[in-house]
Every structure is written in structure tokens, then in C-alpha cells.
Amino acid sequence: MKKEKATIHDISKSLGIDSSTVSRALNDSPRVSKTTKDAVIQKAKELGYQKNSLASNLRTNKTHTIAVVLPRISRHFFSTVIAGIEETAYEAGYNVIICQTLDILDREKKIMSTLISNRVDGVIISISMETTNYEHLEAYRNLNNPIIFFDRPCDLENCTNINIDNFHASFMTTEHLIFEGCKHIAHFSGSQNIELYRQRKNGYLAALKKHNIKVNDHYIFESNLSEEDGINSAKKLLKLGTVDGLISANDTAAIAAMQYFKSQGIKVPEDISVAGFNNDPISAVIDPSLTTINQPAFDIGKRASSLLLELIESKSTNTDTPSTVLNSELIIRNSSKKS
Structure with missing residues (x-):
């Protein structure tokens, strides 16, 4: 026979005190003495009592849960951002739900609808490549819930973005290839x-x-900068015959292109210098190692989480919260060094 879950009333009956006192003790109320609190907590453990978080959430209108919505958990950049978010959220007593869109707008819309239904306190999101309107995100904000955008900036009115200066990072990477002698530079x-x-x-x-x-x-x-996209773009690039440099907007497509070049007898960097973006772990160990932009992913996650929690605690929805631009670093490796 299935055992019934212990309740506050069971603790109350066992200790001979009223249920309201038990409830206050379990919520660490200053109105209850330490002796009574200790007795209630000990009895709760003995009876196997589990706090009803749902009931508590309904009373406070807070779930102490935030959601992270991103394209792909498998990407090193995004998994590192998640680590930064979780560290900050955990310290503040918040749980984190992680959802991936696979860069599909319809999935993103369904995820946001589910998060509304589950009443998460706030959302940190990197929008999908298909996202061209923000109605589903506005619907969440219209319920007085805050959203922080990271990596992929959003131009919603009064929204907060956490990212790097992507223009400058790409500019200095391209300029690096020019200084290495490249005159015909392609861009993925x-x-x-x-x-x-x-x-x-x-x-x-x-x-x-x-x-x-x-x-x-x-x-x-x-393209969507997948591995397959990198190979297909590399095939088209070689047909041009004159390209001596390549800047890819991520490492995935850059590495796929390098592997295809190698299969075709094209030498990197002697024939084509290559640079990527994101500093994925594999970029340092492939041969030749890949020149790339390092983004402070962990710090992006911590900053996004800290800002979101501030908005939740202040019951604000971003109206006066400034966006943040963090520094990035060009890491020069063997794939771009012609000399």
C-alpha cells in the first residue's frame, strides 16, 4: 500500500502545536523560537515531510526558477554561458531550466509559451537564427516578467543585451589576415x-x-554555419580560385572548411589563411591550430544572471537597465600565420 505524504498537520499533531506555528518554523520566521524551529525540522525529517513548493509559489507569486533559452546546448560557448548563469542563480537560491531551440523559430515560440504556463520568474535568451519578430517574447514581457538577451542582440524597445563588440572583433580579425598578406579574403x-x-x-x-x-x-x-554549411561553402570558395584568406563567423564552419581544404590538397595557411570565432576547445588542438576570437562566455552568463535576478527582485522589466558590452580577445594561432 502506497504511503501517504507527510503534511504540516502531521507534524503539528506529533508535536502538539498548532499548524500555523509549524508553517512559520519551516519558513524560518523570526516569530518562532529556535527551540521550536529545531523541534519542527527534526520531526519533519523523521516523518519524511517535503515542502509543497507549488503551494508556496502560488502564495508568493514567485517560482524561484529562471529559464535559459539558447540555440544549441552542445556548443561550447553556450554550455560555458550556462555554467556562469547557474553559478550565480544557485548562490541566490534559484533553479535553472535549460531549453534549446535548435535555431528554429517555431520551437522558440513553443518554449516561450511553456515558460509562461510554468510561470518562470525570468528568461535569459539567445534568439534563434529564424527569429525576425518578437511577439512571443513581448507576450512574456507583457506579463511583467523580465528578459535578458545575450550573444545575439535584440532591438526590442527597452531590452537589455549582454554581448561583445562583434564589429570590432571581426574588424581586428580581418585586419590580422591583411597584415599577414591576404588580399582576397572570404567571409562565412x-x-x-x-x-x-x-x-x-x-x-x-x-x-x-x-x-x-x-x-x-x-x-x-x-548560412547557418553548421559543419555541413562549412563544407558546402568551402567547395564554392575553392571554385573561385583566387581566395587566400577566410574569416568565419564561428569556429564550427571554419574547422569544417579547413578539413575540406586538406582533403583537396589545399594547405592552411600557406594557400589560405583561416580564422574563426568563439574559441571552441577543438580550435586549439586541430592541426593547424585555429586563429579565433575568445569571448568571455562564463562572465557573460554571470552578468546576464545577475542582472536578471536584480530585475526579478526589484519587480522590474528592463526599462532602465543598460546593455553590457564585454571585452573579447583575438587569439592568433597557426592557421593564419603565413610568415
């Missing part, structure tokens, strides 16, 4: 629906312009 870009990838493309274009290198639209390849 992400969807131009996303501000992040527009900034990285614009940084690339600005560096070419500064050094009087003519922009060739055939050198720019837009």
Missing part, C-alpha cells in the same frame, strides 16, 4: 536577420575598406 556569415552576424560582416567589410581592398560579393557566403 550567419543569417543577416541576426544583428550579431550583421555586425561581424560589417566589421569584415570595414577592415577591407580601410585597407583599400575591393569588396567582392562572391566572397561572402551566408
Whole structure:
């Protein structure tokens, strides 16, 4: 026969005190003496009592739960951001729900609907590549719930973004290849629906312009920057015959391209210098090692989580919270060194 769960009334009956006192003791109320609290906690353990969080949440209108919505948990950058978020949230007594969209807008919409139903206190999100309108995010904010955006900036009114200066990072990476002697530099870009990838493309274009290198639209390849996309773009790039440098908006596509170049007898960096973005762990151990941009992913997570918790505690929805731009670093490795 299934054992019934112990209740506050069971503790009350066992100790001979009223249930309201038991409830206050379990919630560490200053109105209850330490002796009574200790007795209640000990009896709760003996009876196997579990606090009814749902009932408590309904009373306080808070779940002490936040959600992280991101494209792919498997990407090292995103998993490191999650680690920063969880460290800060855990210290503050909050639970973290992690959801991945796989860069599909419909999944993102369904996730946000579920989070509304489950009444999470706040959301930290990196939007999908398909996200071109924000109605589903506005619906969450309209319920007086805060949202922090990271990595992929959002232009919603009064929204808070945590990211790096993607324009500058791409500019200095492109300029590095130019200083290495590259004159025909291709760019693997992400969807131009996303501000992040527009900034990285614009940084690339600005560096070419500064050094009087003519922009060739055939050198720019837009995709979702998957491994398959990297290979397909590399095939198209080689057909051009003149490219001597490549800037990819992530490491995944850059590494896939390098592997394809190798299979075709194209040497990196002697024939084509390559640089990526994100500093995935594999970028340091492949041969040749990949020049890339290192983003402070853990600090991005901590900053996003800290800001979100401040908004939750102050019952605010971002109206006056400024966006944050963190520093990034160009890590020069063997894939770009021609000399």
C-alpha cells in the first residue's frame, strides 16, 4: 500500500502545536523560537515531510526558477554561458531550466509559451537564427516578467543585451589576415536577420575598406554555419580560385572548411589563411591550430544572471537597465600565420 505524504498537520499533531506555528518554523520566521524551529525540522525529517513548493509559489507569486533559452546546448560557448548563469542563480537560491531551440523559430515560440504556463520568474535568451519578430517574447514581457538577451542582440524597445563588440572583433580579425598578406579574403556569415552576424560582416567589410581592398560579393557566403554549411561553402570558395584568406563567423564552419581544404590538397595557411570565432576547445588542438576570437562566455552568463535576478527582485522589466558590452580577445594561432 502506497504511503501517504507527510503534511504540516502531521507534524503539528506529533508535536502538539498548532499548524500555523509549524508553517512559520519551516519558513524560518523570526516569530518562532529556535527551540521550536529545531523541534519542527527534526520531526519533519523523521516523518519524511517535503515542502509543497507549488503551494508556496502560488502564495508568493514567485517560482524561484529562471529559464535559459539558447540555440544549441552542445556548443561550447553556450554550455560555458550556462555554467556562469547557474553559478550565480544557485548562490541566490534559484533553479535553472535549460531549453534549446535548435535555431528554429517555431520551437522558440513553443518554449516561450511553456515558460509562461510554468510561470518562470525570468528568461535569459539567445534568439534563434529564424527569429525576425518578437511577439512571443513581448507576450512574456507583457506579463511583467523580465528578459535578458545575450550573444545575439535584440532591438526590442527597452531590452537589455549582454554581448561583445562583434564589429570590432571581426574588424581586428580581418585586419590580422591583411597584415599577414591576404588580399582576397572570404567571409562565412550567419543569417543577416541576426544583428550579431550583421555586425561581424560589417566589421569584415570595414577592415577591407580601410585597407583599400575591393569588396567582392562572391566572397561572402551566408548560412547557418553548421559543419555541413562549412563544407558546402568551402567547395564554392575553392571554385573561385583566387581566395587566400577566410574569416568565419564561428569556429564550427571554419574547422569544417579547413578539413575540406586538406582533403583537396589545399594547405592552411600557406594557400589560405583561416580564422574563426568563439574559441571552441577543438580550435586549439586541430592541426593547424585555429586563429579565433575568445569571448568571455562564463562572465557573460554571470552578468546576464545577475542582472536578471536584480530585475526579478526589484519587480522590474528592463526599462532602465543598460546593455553590457564585454571585452573579447583575438587569439592568433597557426592557421593564419603565413610568415
